[in-house]
Amino acid sequence: MVLGIETSCDETSAAVVKGGTRLLSNVISSQMDVHRKFGGVVPEVASRRHVERITLIMQKALEQAGVSIKDLDAIAVTQGPGLVGALLIGVSAAKALSFATGIPLVGVHHIAGHIYANHLVKPLEFPLVALVVSGGHTELIYMEGHNRYERLGRTRDDAAGEAFDKVARLMNLPYPGGPHIDRLAAQGNPGYDLPRAWLEADSLDFSFSGLKSAVMNLIHNASQRNEAIREADLAASFQEAVLDVLVEKSLRAVKRTGVKRLVLAGGVSANSGLRVRLHQRCAQEQIELLIPPLELCTDNAAMIASAGTYQYLDGNFAELSLNAEPNLSLV
Amino acid sequence: MKMLAMDTSTLVMGIAVLHLEEKRVLGELTTNLHKNHSVRLMPALDQLLGDLELNMSDIQALAVSAGPGSYTGIRIGVTTAKTMSWALGLPLYSESSLTVLAMNGLRFDGVVVPLFDARRRRVYSGVYRREGERMVEQIPQQVVEVDLWLEQIAELNQPALFLGDDVVRFEEVIRRRLGEKARFGTAAENIPRASQLGMLCRHKWANHEPPEHADFSPNYLQMTEAEANWIKKQGNGETSHAQKS
Numbered sequence: 001m002v003l004g005i006e007t008s009c010d011e012t013s014a015a016v017v018k019g020g021t022r023l024l025s026n027v028i029s030s031q032m033d034v035h036r037k038f039g040g041v042v043p044e045v046a047s048r049r050h051v052e053r054i055t056l057i058m059q060k061a062l063e064q065a066g067v068s069i070k071d072l073d074a075i076a077v078t079q080g081p082g083l084v085g086a087l088l089i090g091v092s093a094a095k096a097l098s099f100a101t102g103i104p105l106v107g108v109h110h111i112a113g114h115i116y117a118n119h120l121v122k123p124l125e126f127p128l129v130a131l132v133v134s135g136g137h138t139e140l141i142y143m144e145g146h147n148r149y150e151r152l153g154r155t156r157d158d159a160a161g162e163a164f165d166k167v168a169r170l171m172n173l174p175y176p177g178g179p180h181i182d183r184l185a186a187q188g189n190p191g192y193d194l195p196r197a198w199l200e201a202d203s204l205d206f207s208f209s210g211l212k213s214a215v216m217n218l219i220h221n222a223s224q225r226n227e228a229i230r231e232a233d234l235a236a237s238f239q240e241a242v243l244d245v246l247v248e249k250s251l252r253a254v255k256r257t258g259v260k261r262l263v264l265a266g267g268v269s270a271n272s273g274l275r276v277r278l279h280q281r282c283a284q285e286q287i288e289l290l291i292p293p294l295e296l297c298t299d300n301a302a303m304i305a306s307a308g309t310y311q312y313l314d315g316n317f318a319e320l321s322l323n324a325e326p327n328l329s330l331v
Numbered sequence: 332m333k334m335l336a337m338d339t340s341t342l343v344m345g346i347a348v349l350h351l352e353e354k355r356v357l358g359e360l361t362t363n364l365h366k367n368h369s370v371r372l373m374p375a376l377d378q379l380l381g382d383l384e385l386n387m388s389d390i391q392a393l394a395v396s397a398g399p400g401s402y403t404g405i406r407i408g409v410t411t412a413k414t415m416s417w418a419l420g421l422p423l424y425s426e427s428s429l430t431v432l433a434m435n436g437l438r439f440d441g442v443v444v445p446l447f448d449a450r451r452r453r454v455y456s457g458v459y460r461r462e463g464e465r466m467v468e469q470i471p472q473q474v475v476e477v478d479l480w481l482e483q484i485a486e487l488n489q490p491a492l493f494l495g496d497d498v499v500r501f502e503e504v505i506r507r508r509l510g511e512k513a514r515f516g517t518a519a520e521n522i523p524r525a526s527q528l529g530m531l532c533r534h535k536w537a538n539h540e541p542p543e544h545a546d547f548s549p550n551y552l553q554m555t556e557a558e559a560n561w562i563k564k565q566g567n568g569e570t571s572h573a574q575k576s
């Protein structure tokens with residue numbers, strides 16, 4: 001039984017997971033409403049909310065799971081990457097709990113957590129390729145087994161989710177913009193011509209900043225000419241440009257590594273366009289596709305507890321000097 | 332009964348263990364370094380308890396500095412203390428980090444002014460006077476522009492002892508404004524002590540004051556910049572609206 005703690009951005013979360021796969025509780029306190037008025041996550045505001053909520057959330061996670069602290073085998077906490085001030089709340093709480101009780105502590109990489117969100121639905125089978133897409137990350141990861149990660153590609157500038165949010169802001173859509181673009185895109189036609197950054201022929205890296213600039217120019221030029229933007233069409237065009245690259249590069253990664261499974265992870269997994277496209281392409285290519293349910297796509301502690309379970313089983317414990325690592329690397 | 336006290340609200344990291352009934356400090360560890368509290372706090376606790384041959388199960392109460400000070404620093408202390416309090420079912424008491432520092436001037440004949448730099452010519456400070464074995468606020472702690480603050484202190488027309496490592500940044504303007512009335516702490520007096528925090532919280536414990544709750548938060552003394560700007564914007568919006576109608 002592992003208690004997970006996650007505070008890397010604007011969600012304060014604690015969860016109890018049994019045996020790595022059985023979710024007993026997953027309490028998430030979202031700060032979305034707090035940050036909406038600022039048009040994005042304000043780190044200091046997030047940290048203040050985390051410190052206020054953290055103990056109550058841990059308490060609630062144990063209550064809902066019907067277990068007490070002494071039933072825990074390990075405490076797993078997001079060590080990074082993320083906002084340093086926010087991460088520090090989870091790390092401080094986890095270390096204090098571990099020190100006070102003698103229960104071993106493991107530090108978990110946030111992206112490993114996102115991948116293991118799938119493990120709570122259906123046990124992961126290896127080897128696999130994972131596409132991790134969120135507001136902070138866009139990565140293709142190869143996994144040979146538990147705890148074994150190899151990076152195949154990553155974004156060289158903006159994360160996919162970041163691109164969604166920035167373009168939403170350009171279009172004056174409310175924060176967070178991703179879901180709004182997804183909704184609009186479903187009603188529009190991809191009539192605007194936008195670039196796709198394929199990079200070098202063999203590269204599995206991503207780049208979305210050029211696409212964002214292209215949208216900016218398009219909106220700017222239209223307003224210069226006093227032309228109205230077809231909002232739904234622009235959303236559809238932008239979304240398609242992002243998805244084309246995400247989907248094709250994921251399939252290339254699967255082919256290149258010779259695996260049979262693709263796992264989707266991270267907040268952008270909630271994008272309905274991405275889900276549909278991946279389902280179609282994977283069906284065509286006879287690749288098994290795993291997509292977590294919506295409630296496990298966004299940041300949560302259950303995924304951290306799940307990933308942490310295998311580090312615990314490997315004896316990969318953290319020291320009392322464990323620190324938050326805002327730029328922690330997975331591999 | 333023993334109390335574990337911790338203060339990480341400034342560069343100083345202090346931890347102490349007190350015997351509550353005997354009113355004794357059993358051990359104390361203090362450093363004043365540009366180093367990460369997050370990395371060092373737990374190993375330091377481990378070391379101090381080890382030296383005292385104690386375990387966390389020997390601790391019956393907790394004390395923590397509530398701020399003001401470094402936002403990140405205070406949060407590390409408060410999160411650590413709150414979590415231990417919850418995990419072990421121990422009462423948690425808190426005290427202002429300025430009051431803790433003011434305790435170093437307990438024997439001073441006059442008012443005591445602990446002070447932390449709040450940047451942009453502002454300070455976190457309060458004016459304290461002695462009451463028995465404790466320091467109490469005469470002018471409440473606040474974040475204030477240093478010149479305005481010195482005006483208020485000058486009006487008291489009393490010797491004023493300035494405490495804290497940040498005081499040196501304002502020494503010149505303090506001397507200019509208060510002249511002979513201004514006094515300055517020694518190097519040792521400028522360091523907040525976790526044992527003082529413990530003694531202040533011991534007082535709360537002895538007086539059966541209610542301990543902190545699980546949603547206890549640091550006292551930052553000021554809202555975040557983002558919130559302040561947002562309120563300002565709302566305020567402007569309201570005024571222009573009022574002018575229109």
Ligand SMILES: [Zn+2]
Nearest residue numbers: 110134267299
């Ligand atoms: Zn995430």
